[in-house]
């Protein structure tokens with residue numbers, strides 16, 4: 001599976017600009033024959049939390065329409081990063097996934113809200129896991145701060161996920177945590193980790209990308225750059241089974257102890 005990580009800058013509180021840019025990036029990645037294209041967190045509005053009443057996508061309709069159209073026309077899978085949505089109970093940080101048929105394969109509301117960025121004052125937390133299939137491969141999807149909760153990733157790999165997609169607006173000042181935690185999640189879960197972070201800045205933070213793709217044995221297949229652009233990596237899904245056979249962590253878990 002060829003992955004395209006769309007490491008985009010997000011215009012703060014400017015959904016029109018961001019929708020147009022995301023569409024261009026998706027089209028460009030499709031031209032490069034990507035199978036699965038991944039956007040960052042909250043790419044429609046950024047963390048313009050006090051403007052969500054005006055800016056958040058009503059039930060995600062605009063986002064779903066865009067992702068479905070592009071996925072179907074270009075025959076690609078799209079992990080739609082996440083967008084701010086307005087649903088009946090309030091605002092959410094929501095990931096939509098569209099598959100090559102143009103169907104919505106997943107809708108996930110971020111489960112762990114990030115207090116350091118006041119997210120909990122404005123958003124509601126989701127309470128469902130995020131498992132979906134792309135090209136017959138079981139995948140999981142997490143959003144930013146979710147990465148700090150190993151049990152949450154583990155729950156997804158215990159249910160069969162071989163690729164964990166993690167989308168973020170992870171600030172530059174903690175990018176060392178980002179890199180280490182991503183590598184740990186890949187090694188401990190013996191799965192691919194595909195992680196996309198934004199670049200640029202908002203009124204409170206600088207973001208320097210460092211999107212990463214990590215193999216189940218822990219090798220960094222993609223790492224590092226801090227410029228805006230699309231970065232590609234190839235996944236060989238047989239690697240997941242090979243690594244899980246070599247060190248059978250999933251069989252050796254002491255479920256009688258924990």
Ligand SMILES: O=C(O)CCC(=O)C(=O)O
Nearest residue numbers: 114144145169170171174
């Ligand atoms: O955990 C972190 O350091 C960053 C989390 C974050 O920025 C977010 O969840 O939006």
